[in-house]
Amino acid sequence: MSLVIGLTGGIASGKSTVSNMFKEMDITVIDADVEARLAVEKGEPAFQKIVAEFGQDILLANDEIDRQKLGSIIFHNAEKRQLLNGITHPEVRKRMNDQVEAAERRGEQVIVLDIPLLFESKLTHMVEKTILVFVDRAVQLQRLMERNNLALEDAEARVTSQMPLTEKVALADAVIDNNGTVADTRKQLVEILRGWGILTE
Numbered sequence: 001m002s003l004v005i006g007l008t009g010g011i012a013s014g015k016s017t018v019s020n021m022f023k024e025m026d027i028t029v030i031d032a033d034v035e036a037r038l039a040v041e042k043g044e045p046a047f048q049k050i051v052a053e054f055g056q057d058i059l060l061a062n063d064e065i066d067r068q069k070l071g072s073i074i075f076h077n078a079e080k081r082q083l084l085n086g087i088t089h090p091e092v093r094k095r096m097n098d099q100v101e102a103a104e105r106r107g108e109q110v111i112v113l114d115i116p117l118l119f120e121s122k123l124t125h126m127v128e129k130t131i132l133v134f135v136d137r138a139v140q141l142q143r144l145m146e147r148n149n150l151a152l153e154d155a156e157a158r159v160t161s162q163m164p165l166t167e168k169v170a171l172a173d174a175v176i177d178n179n180g181t182v183a184d185t186r187k188q189l190v191e192i193l194r195g196w197g198i199l200t201e
C-alpha cells in the first residue's frame, strides 16, 4: 500500500513550488488543476454541461472554454461557482482516482495529490496525510497579482472564494510557512518528510 499525501493551500500560496520539490524527489504528484483543465476540454462531458449552463458566450473563437471569462464569472459569484464545481469536481475526482490506482499498480510508495480545494470540497478521504502551504494574506495577494497580472480587487475576489488559510491550518497534519525564501520552504518540507519516515537521510 502506498501513502497518499494531500498537498493543499490557497491560490498562489506556493503549492506548485512545493510540488516541484516532491517531483525532484521522484515522487509522483497528481495535480487537480491539471485534471480540471483536461476535464473541460472540448468533447469531454463536463464541457457540454458548462456550455449548457453558462451559454455559448463562454467559448473562445476556437470553441474552447474562455477560462479568463469563466473565472471572472465564478470568482465573483458564489452560486455560479457552486454550479461549476458541481460539474467539474466529480470528473476531477474520477481522474485523480484513476491516476492514484495507476501509481499504486506501479508500486509507488508515496503519492502526492495537489488539491487546492482539499478542505472546501471535503476530499480528505482521498488522502492519509495533509500538508498545508501557508502564506500571510498580504503576501498571497501580492504574489497572485504579480503572477496573474491581476488588479487588487480581482486578486481579493479569488482569495475570498476559498476558505481562509488561517482556518485551514487547524485542519492540516503539517504546515509549511511559505512567507520566507524557497530554501526555507524546502527545509520545512524535508523536516516533515523525515518526521513521517519518508526521508531517512
Ligand SMILES: CC(C)(COP(=O)(O)OP(=O)(O)OC[C@H]1O[C@@H](n2cnc3c(N)ncnc32)[C@H](O)[C@@H]1O)[C@@H](O)C(=O)NCCC(=O)NCCS
Residues within 6 Å of the ligand: 010, 011, 012, 032, 033, 036, 040, 066, 067, 068, 070, 071, 074, 081, 084, 085, 088, 089, 092, 115, 116, 117, 161, 162
Ligand atoms: C475557473 C477556471 C476556469 C479559471 O481558470 P484559470 O486557468 O484562470 O485558473 P486555474 O484553473 O489555473 O486555477 C487557479 C487557482 O484558482 C483556484 N480555483 C479554481 N477553481 C476554483 C473554485 N471553483 N473555487 C475556488 N477556487 C478555485 C485554485 O486555487 C486554483 O489553483 C478554472 O479554475 C476552473 O475550471 N475551475 C473549476 C474547477 C476547479 O474547482 N478547479 C480547482 C481544483 S479541483
Ligand SMILES: Nc1ncnc2c1ncn2[C@@H]1O[C@H](COP(=O)(O)OP(=O)(O)OP(=O)(O)O)[C@@H](O)[C@H]1O
Residues within 6 Å of the ligand: 009, 010, 011, 012, 013, 014, 015, 016, 017, 018, 116, 143, 144, 147, 178, 179, 180, 181, 182, 185
Ligand atoms: N517562497 C517564495 N518566495 C517568493 N516567491 C514565491 C515563493 N513561493 C512561491 N512564490 C511565487 O508565488 C507565486 C505562487 O506560487 P505557486 O505557483 O507555487 O503557488 P500555487 O499555490 O501553486 O498557486 P495556484 O494554486 O494558484 O496555481 C509564483 O509566482 C511563485 O513563483
